[in-house]
Amino acid sequence: MAFELSQETLDTIDKVIPRYPQRQSALMMILHAIQKEQGYLSLEAQEWVAERLEIAPIKVREVVTFYPFYREKPVGKHYIRVCRTLSCALNGSYKICDRLCQELDTKPGEISPDGKATVEFAECLASCGTAPVVMVDDDMYENLTEDDIVELARRIREEEIK
Amino acid sequence: MSLETHIARKNLAIHPKERRIILKHADRPDYDASIDCYLRNGGYDQQKKAFSMKPEEICQEVLDAGVRGRGGAGFPAGMKWKFLDRKSGKPIYLICNADESEPGTFKDRQIIHKDPHQLIEGMMISAFAIQAAQAFIYIREEMPYGAKILEEAIEEARAKNLLGDNILGSGYSCDLVVHRGAAAYICGEETGLIESLEGKRAYPRIKPPYFPAALGLYMCPTIVNNVETLCNVKHIIEMGGHAYAEIGKPGNTGTRIWSLSGHVRKPGYYELENGVHTYGDLINEFGGGLRDGRQLQAVIPGGSSAKVWRAGERFKGKLRSGEEFDWAIEDVPLDFDGPMAAGSMSGSGAVVVIDDSVDIVEVLANINAFYAHESCGQCTPCREGSLWMKKITTRMANGGAREEDTALLASIGDQIAGRTICAHGEACAWPTQSFVAKFQDKFLDKAKQDPEQLSKRDFRMV
Numbered sequence: 001m002a003f004e005l006s007q008e009t010l011d012t013i014d015k016v017i018p019r020y021p022q023r024q025s026a027l028m029m030i031l032h033a034i035q036k037e038q039g040y041l042s043l044e045a046q047e048w049v050a051e052r053l054e055i056a057p058i059k060v061r062e063v064v065t066f067y068p069f070y071r072e073k074p075v076g077k078h079y080i081r082v083c084r085t086l087s088c089a090l091n092g093s094y095k096i097c098d099r100l101c102q103e104l105d106t107k108p109g110e111i112s113p114d115g116k117a118t119v120e121f122a123e124c125l126a127s128c129g130t131a132p133v134v135m136v137d138d139d140m141y142e143n144l145t146e147d148d149i150v151e152l153a154r155r156i157r158e159e160e161i162k
Numbered sequence: 163m164s165l166e167t168h169i170a171r172k173n174l175a176i177h178p179k180e181r182r183i184i185l186k187h188a189d190r191p192d193y194d195a196s197i198d199c200y201l202r203n204g205g206y207d208q209q210k211k212a213f214s215m216k217p218e219e220i221c222q223e224v225l226d227a228g229v230r231g232r233g234g235a236g237f238p239a240g241m242k243w244k245f246l247d248r249k250s251g252k253p254i255y256l257i258c259n260a261d262e263s264e265p266g267t268f269k270d271r272q273i274i275h276k277d278p279h280q281l282i283e284g285m286m287i288s289a290f291a292i293q294a295a296q297a298f299i300y301i302r303e304e305m306p307y308g309a310k311i312l313e314e315a316i317e318e319a320r321a322k323n324l325l326g327d328n329i330l331g332s333g334y335s336c337d338l339v340v341h342r343g344a345a346a347y348i349c350g351e352e353t354g355l356i357e358s359l360e361g362k363r364a365y366p367r368i369k370p371p372y373f374p375a376a377l378g379l380y381m382c383p384t385i386v387n388n389v390e391t392l393c394n395v396k397h398i399i400e401m402g403g404h405a406y407a408e409i410g411k412p413g414n415t416g417t418r419i420w421s422l423s424g425h426v427r428k429p430g431y432y433e434l435e436n437g438v439h440t441y442g443d444l445i446n447e448f449g450g451g452l453r454d455g456r457q458l459q460a461v462i463p464g465g466s467s468a469k470v471w472r473a474g475e476r477f478k479g480k481l482r483s484g485e486e487f488d489w490a491i492e493d494v495p496l497d498f499d500g501p502m503a504a505g506s507m508s509g510s511g512a513v514v515v516i517d518d519s520v521d522i523v524e525v526l527a528n529i530n531a532f533y534a535h536e537s538c539g540q541c542t543p544c545r546e547g548s549l550w551m552k553k554i555t556t557r558m559a560n561g562g563a564r565e566e567d568t569a570l571l572a573s574i575g576d577q578i579a580g581r582t583i584c585a586h587g588e589a590c591a592w593p594t595q596s597f598v599a600k601f602q603d604k605f606l607d608k609a610k611q612d613p614e615q616l617s618k619r620d621f622r623m624v
C-alpha cells in the first residue's frame with residue numbers, strides 16, 4: 001500500500017515548512033505531525049519526509065533515532081510516561097510505575113495485552129513540584145498515590161479516557 | 163480522590179513575602195492566557211514604549227539592569243547582547259530557550275501556560291533591540307498544551323500587528339515561530355538547541371568558535387535566552403534599567419522564580435527578590451519545612467547538576483565585597499552569588515530537598531541514570547563516563563558495593579569535567595564528584611551493608 005497521510009496532516013506540513021529560513025528545520029515539526037497521525041514513524045514515512053524536504057533519508061533517520069520521543073514501532077492506544085527523575089523518585093515514582101504496570105498487566109516499554117497502553121519511564125517532565133507525575137498522552141496527572149494509579153488504570157482499561 | 167488533569171493549575175495561596183513581578187498576574191483566578199486579558203492589564207504597553215526608543219537604548223537599559231540569565235549559567239543578558247556580531251551583515255536570530263529540562267525546574271511552565279503574552283512581549287522587545295530577522299521559541303515536547311497556547315497567542319498578537327510585518331507601523335518586521343523538541347535534555351544546551359532547530363541531532367557545538375552570538379543558527383549571529391530572562395526585559399523597559407537594578411542586590415538584580423521540590427511540605431514555585439532571603443527561608447518558611455519526624459540530609463541548590471550540600475556543613479570564605487562569611491546551608495543567600503560562594507550554583511533555580519528517609523547512594527544513582535540517558539554521545543568521557551557512573555552507583559544501591567567503588571567514582575568524575583564539548587560533561591560529573599566527596603562515609607559504608615537486604619528493599623529510586 002502506498003504511503004498516505006490525511007489532508008489535515010498534509011496541511012500542517014505545508015504550513016510549517018515556510019516558517020523556517022531553511023527547509024530542513026521543519027523536520028521535527030513534520031515528524032511530530034506524522035507520528036501524531038500514525039502513532040509511529042515507519043521507514044516509508046521517513047522516506048516520504050526525506051523526499052518532501054529534499055534531504056537524504058539518512059538525515060531523517062538520524063533524527064528519528066536520536067530523540068527519545070520519536071519511535072519506529074507502534075505503541076498502545078495510550079502512551080503513558082511515568083517520570084522517574086529525582087523529585088518524582090523521592091516521592092515514590094518507582095512504586096507508581098510498578099503499580100501501574102501491574103494494574104495494566106504490562107511491562108515498561110511494552111504494549112499491554114489489551115492494546116490499550118504502553119507504559120514507559122520518562123525523564124523529568126518539568127512538574128517536580130507536584131511529584132510524582134504521570135503523563136497520559138498529552139495530559140499530566142499530578143501528586144499521585146497508589147490509589148490514584150488504580151483509578152487511572154481503571155479509566156484507561158474501561159476507556160473513560162479518550 | 164481527585165484524579166484530575168490541569169493544564170495550568172493556579173496557586174491560590176501566594177506567600178505574602180513573595181515579590182511577584184514576572185508572576186504578578188499568572189495565578190490570579192480572573193486572569194487567563196488570552197490577549198484581551200493581557201491588554202486589560204497593561205499588556206503590550208512596554209512594547210509600544212520600546213518601539214519608540216532606539217534599539218541601542220533598549221540594549222543599554224538591559225545592560226544597566228544587570229539582569230543575569232535565568233537558564234543556568236547566570237550570564238548577564240545585556241553583556242551577551244553586546245557580543246552579537248553585527249558586522250557580518252548576516253541576519254540575526256533570537257531564540258527563547260523553553261526546553262526547561264534541568265531536573266527540578268518547573269518555573270517556565272508557569273509563564274508559558276498562564277501568561278504567554280508576557281513572554282511574547284518580552285521577546286518582541288528583545289528582538290527589536292537586537293534587530294533580529296526572526297525569533298523562535300524552542301519548547302520541550304512534554305509541554306504540548308504550552309506549545310498550543312503559545313501558537314494561539316502568537317496568532318492573536320499577529321492579528322494586532324504586534325509581530326509579523328511592519329510591526330506597529332515601525333518598519334521593523336519579525337516573525338515568531340514555535341518549534342517543538344522531542345524529549346532530549348541536551349536540547350536545553352544552547353548549541354544543541356540550535357542544531358535541533360536546524361533539523362538535526364542535538365549535538366552541541368564546540369566553543370570556541372561556535373559562540374551563538376557569532377556563529378549560531380545557520381551560522382548566523384544568534385541570541386539564546388531563557389523564558390524568564392526574556393520576560394524580565396519587559397519589566398526593565400517599564401521600570402528603566404537603573405530602577406530595575408535597585409531590586410535585589412548588586413550583581414544579583416531582580417527577582418527569581420525558585421522551583422522547590424523533594425522532601426518538603428509545600429513544594430512549589432516562589433518568586434523572590436534576589437539576595438533578601440536564604441535557602442533556610444525557602445525550605446522552612448516558604449516550603450513549610452520537612453515532613454514530620456524527618457531530618458535534613460542534603461540540598462541540591464540549583465538543579466540536579468549543581469554540587470550537593472550535606473546537612474550540617476559550613477561554608478566559609480570571603481565575598482567579592484571583601485566581607486567574610488561563615489554560613490550553614492540555611493544561611494546561604496538565595497541569589498546567584500550566594501550558592502556560588504558556597505561551592506555550588508543557583509543554576510536553573512531548582513532546589514531539591516532530600517531528607518534522611520532515603521539512601522544517599524541511591525539518590526546519586528538516580529541522578530546518574532538521568533545523565534547517562536541524556537548524554538548526546540559525541541564525547542567519549544561524557545558518553546562512557548556517565549554510563550559507568552550510573553552502572554557503579556546502581557550496583558552499589560542494589561547491594562553490590564565494593565570498597566574501591568568510592569575512589570573509582572571520584573576518578574571517573576575527575577576525568578570528565580573539563581574534557582568535553584559542552585557543559586553536560588560538568589553537569590554529569592559534578593553530582594558524582596560532590597556526593598562522593600561529601601558523603602564519603604556513606605559510600606564506603608555501602609560495601610558493609612547486607613546485599614540480601616538491599617536487594618529486597620521496598621523503596622527504590624533506581
Ligand SMILES: Cc1cc2nc3c(=O)[nH]c(=O)nc-3n(C[C@H](O)[C@H](O)[C@H](O)COP(=O)(O)O)c2cc1C
Nearest residue numbers: 231232233234259262263350351352387388391585
Ligand atoms: C546540559 C545543559 C542543559 C541546559 N538546559 C537548559 C534549559 O533547559 N533551559 C534553559 O533556559 N537553559 C538551559 N541551559 C543553559 C543554556 O545553554 C543557555 O545558557 C541559556 O539558555 C541561556 O539563557 P540565559 O542566559 O537567559 O540563561 C542548559 C545548559 C546545559 C549545559
Ligand code: SF4
Nearest residue numbers: 540541544582584586
Ligand atoms: S559533553 Fe556529553 S552531551 Fe555534551 S557534547 Fe559531549 S557527549 Fe554530548
Ligand code: FES
Nearest residue numbers: 083088125127128
Ligand atoms: S522529577 Fe518528575 S517532573 Fe521533574
